[in-house]
Amino acid sequence: MLGFVALSLAAGAALAASPDLSGVWQLSGRLGAVKTTEGGAPPLSPAAQALYAAHRAAAAHGDYSYDGVTRCLPPGLPRLMLMHEPFEILQRDKVVYFLHQLNRLPRRVYLDEPLPTELDPHYLGYSVGHWDGTTLVIESTGFDDSTLLDNAGLPHSESLHLTERYQESPDGRHLRLRFTVEDPKTFTRPWSAQVEYTRRSDYRLPEEVCSDTPVAARPRD
Amino acid sequence: MGTRLNLSLVIAGLCLARNAVADPPAPPPTTLYNSGDPTLALTPGLRGATAAPKGAAPGNPDPHNLEGVWWLQGYQYLLGPEPGIAPPLKPEYLRILERRIRAKNRGTPEADASTQCLPHGMPRVMESPYPIEIVQTPGRITFLHEVAHNIRRIYLDQPHPQGVALSFLGDSVAHWEGDTLVVDTVGLNDRTFIDDEGSSHSTQEHVVERYTKIDHGEALELIMTVEDPVTLEHPYSYRRVFRWRPDVRPQEYVCEENNRNAPVNGVTVAK
Numbered sequence: 497m498l499g500f501v502a503l504s505l506a507a508g509a510a511l512a513a514s515p516d517l518s519g520v521w522q523l524s525g526r527l528g529a530v531k532t533t534e535g536g537a538p539p540l541s542p543a544a545q546a547l548y549a550a551h552r553a554a555a556a557h558g559d560y561s562y563d564g565v566t567r568c569l570p571p572g573l574p575r576l577m578l579m580h581e582p583f584e585i586l587q588r589d590k591v592v593y594f595l596h597q598l599n600r601l602p603r604r605v606y607l608d609e610p611l612p613t614e615l616d617p618h619y620l621g622y623s624v625g626h627w628d629g630t631t632l633v634i635e636s637t638g639f640d641d642s643t644l645l646d647n648a649g650l651p652h653s654e655s656l657h658l659t660e661r662y663q664e665s666p667d668g669r670h671l672r673l674r675f676t677v678e679d680p681k682t683f684t685r686p687w688s689a690q691v692e693y694t695r696r697s698d699y700r701l702p703e704e705v706c707s708d709t710p711v712a713a714r715p716r717d
Numbered sequence: 718m719g720t721r722l723n724l725s726l727v728i729a730g731l732c733l734a735r736n737a738v739a740d741p742p743a744p745p746p747t748t749l750y751n752s753g754d755p756t757l758a759l760t761p762g763l764r765g766a767t768a769a770p771k772g773a774a775p776g777n778p779d780p781h782n783l784e785g786v787w788w789l790q791g792y793q794y795l796l797g798p799e800p801g802i803a804p805p806l807k808p809e810y811l812r813i814l815e816r817r818i819r820a821k822n823r824g825t826p827e828a829d830a831s832t833q834c835l836p837h838g839m840p841r842v843m844e845s846p847y848p849i850e851i852v853q854t855p856g857r858i859t860f861l862h863e864v865a866h867n868i869r870r871i872y873l874d875q876p877h878p879q880g881v882a883l884s885f886l887g888d889s890v891a892h893w894e895g896d897t898l899v900v901d902t903v904g905l906n907d908r909t910f911i912d913d914e915g916s917s918h919s920t921q922e923h924v925v926e927r928y929t930k931i932d933h934g935e936a937l938e939l940i941m942t943v944e945d946p947v948t949l950e951h952p953y954s955y956r957r958v959f960r961w962r963p964d965v966r967p968q969e970y971v972c973e974e975n976n977r978n979a980p981v982n983g984v985t986v987a988k
């Protein structure tokens with residue numbers, strides 16, 4: 497009986513420990529080139545640095561053809577999480593859904609499952625997650641290498657492995673994401689960065705249709 | 718005497734029912750109006766989803782819990798009251814449907830929204846050979862369609878907002894009537910067709926869906942009712958069944974990647 501009570505208390509504590517991230521969130525401010533938590537540029541390998549420089553040079557004269565987002569393709573990760581368009585989280589016991597305003601893109605995070613080892617490449621990869629105390633931890637891989645890591649044209653390879661850690665502020669008004677990028681074909685070492693989102697209570701995501709939006713008006717950051 | 722008469726009526730009724738089961742149903746018309754005119758040939762329906770494989774999680778018998786992945790059994794290109802029968806379009810809109818079916822049969826179909834990676838509209842988005850995931854959260858039911866990553870946000874127990882902006886999938890609100898979820902949709906733009914063959918609707922289209930779990934949660938019945946005072950002679954309804962498919966995970970669907978048949982001057986040209 498005592499054991500049962502102790503178990504119930506533990507279960508109750510575990511339930512209370514998982515915050516509800518459901519609701520609409522929006523990146524606080526706008527992001528260009530992502531900076532590491534140390535404040536520097538991500539540690540690109542020489543070949544990747546050349547590709548990044550080519551993207552920057554094209555962008556400097558208004559040529560964004562390297563960026564699939566201008567053709568309504570999904571932006572990949574973590575870039576989708578670094579854009580200014582709001583997104584909605586629907587949190588369920590087995591799946592956490594990220595529903596983005598950007599071209600209505602959905603992202604599913606399957607909880608408490610291992611990351612599959614054999615994956616076909618997808619724009620948004622494949623994501624599994626778990627609760628580490630009050631932090632939602634998401635591991636993703638299986639990425640198509642045509643997407644970009646950030647809004648400034650940072651490249652990656654199909655070896656990208658992304659870890660995201662989401663933590664809500666005590667007052668529930670902000671959500672902090674700290675993410676780690678591992679991609680030995682693109683970077684000389686793993687690196688991390690951090691961004692913050694603001695809760696947008698009472699905001700309803702409109703039906704945003706990229707194919708119905710003039711090219712010049714399509715969000716790129 | 719009265720009892721015997723009633724009994725014989727019951728027996729006659731049973732015989733009728735037996736005969737109805739024994740006789741195969743008449744195949745749906747393969748041409749518009751069942752006319753035999755090959756230029757009005759209809760695209761044959763698809764079989765659609767079967768039941769989940771053995772060993773899959775059983776359906777949730779809770780009639781108010783629709784959460785999970787559902788997949789349409791059967792798929793029709795013409796969404797009238799019965800397979801192969803056109804919606805009750807007014808004569809001028811029947812002429813337009815004929816024109817679109819003839820264009821399709823010539824190999825130069827008129828561009829509809831989905832060929833341009835635009836959302837499919839209503840009721841057509843519910844007639845998809847791809848799975849639909851339902852997510853149920855407080856005050857909301859969300860339909861996540863694999864096809865073209867369409868999303869429908871359905872708000873529970875509230876009215877449509879005043880002056881709702883027109884959109885491809887409209888504004889949807891819902892309430893429970895017993896064990897049936899009744900979804901009411903307005904605010905639809907007129908850039909989509911009712912169905913794949915090209916039946917027209919206007920911005921005054923009003924769609925009511927009635928969802929009821931059947932077969933102990935292994936299936937979801939939909940009674941779809943379409944009203945449109947501009948294009949239809951009168952409202953009409955049809956029935957569909959979705960299969961419970963817990964073994965299916967919706968996949969990433971990127972229409973924009975393969976959009977090689979974008980329309981030219983309003984006409985789709987295969988490239």
